[in-house]
Amino acid sequence: MERYHAAVPDTGTRPRRITKRGEVTRAHIIDRAADLMYRHGVAATTMDDVRIAADVSKSQLYRNFPDKKALIQAVIGKRAAQVLTREAKRLSRLDSIRGLELWRDALVQNSQLNDGAYGCALGSMVNELSDTNDEARALLDDTMRKWEQLLVDGFNRMIESGVVRSDADPQKLAIGMMAALQGGYVLAQAAHDAAPMDTALTMAIDSVRALAPDAPAVKRRRALKKP
Numbered sequence: 356m357e358r359y360h361a362a363v364p365d366t367g368t369r370p371r372r373i374t375k376r377g378e379v380t381r382a383h384i385i386d387r388a389a390d391l392m393y394r395h396g397v398a399a400t401t402m403d404d405v406r407i408a409a410d411v412s413k414s415q416l417y418r419n420f421p422d423k424k425a426l427i428q429a430v431i432g433k434r435a436a437q438v439l440t441r442e443a444k445r446l447s448r449l450d451s452i453r454g455l456e457l458w459r460d461a462l463v464q465n466s467q468l469n470d471g472a473y474g475c476a477l478g479s480m481v482n483e484l485s486d487t488n489d490e491a492r493a494l495l496d497d498t499m500r501k502w503e504q505l506l507v508d509g510f511n512r513m514i515e516s517g518v519v520r521s522d523a524d525p526q527k528l529a530i531g532m533m534a535a536l537q538g539g540y541v542l543a544q545a546a547h548d549a550a551p552m553d554t555a556l557t558m559a560i561d562s563v564r565a566l567a568p569d570a571p572a573v574k575r576r577r578a579l580k581k582p
Contacts, residue, residue: 381419381429384409389430393476397427397483427484427491434476435498442505449509450516452564455532459556462536463549471543471552477502478537503529510563519566528563535559 373381387408391400402423406416420426445458473479477498484491510525519528536559539552564570
């Protein structure tokens with residue numbers, strides 16, 4: 356049985372320390388929960404489903420996660436770390452249109468491995484949780500902003516190196532690219548085919564390509580007026 360040291364009184368209550376074996380058990384539970392929530396959805400995944408998949412006792416499960424909300428936060432934390440680590444590797448040196456194309460290709464190929472099914476590990480949780488779980492929404496929003504910032508940094512490098520015009524807005528470019536990506540995930544999921552995702556990202560990349568210094572000028576659309 357896993358043993359935990361008693362909390363030591365202080366100015367506040369310290370979280371109980373966990374053994375190495377306990378850390379392994381906790382990580383295993385999160386892994387199984389993340390997989391179930393990704394494939395079946397958060398709402399459809401019960402604590403008992405997780406207990407069975409992780410092959411742990413009810414006491415082990417609830418010792419680590421007193422309720423499903425706590426488990427959801429842990430799963431989001433795991434997914435956030437996975438996605439941001441992956442995207443940092445792909446985008447940390449982004450400085451060209453070709454770099455964007457390689458980034459697109461990697462994402463599309465990964466989606467096609469599942470025939471477009473399941474969508475984005477983070478985006479699917481955004482869709483399911485943002486209007487009902489504010490703590491989850493805040494964590495997901497923070498992660499999406501960090502992902503977006505990787506693109507902002509890449510577009511800034513493209514501006515600095517002259518690939519894109521100096522009057523381009525890297526923040527807006529990043530938002531547009533993220534919208535194409537997440538919308539592409541949804542369309543790929545509906546079609547069970549990553550082709551719509553490829554198209555959406557290609558269109559977004561083409562809009563960046565159009566901002567090259569030697570590209571023909573494009574008349575900007577006027578902002579919509581409020582009624």
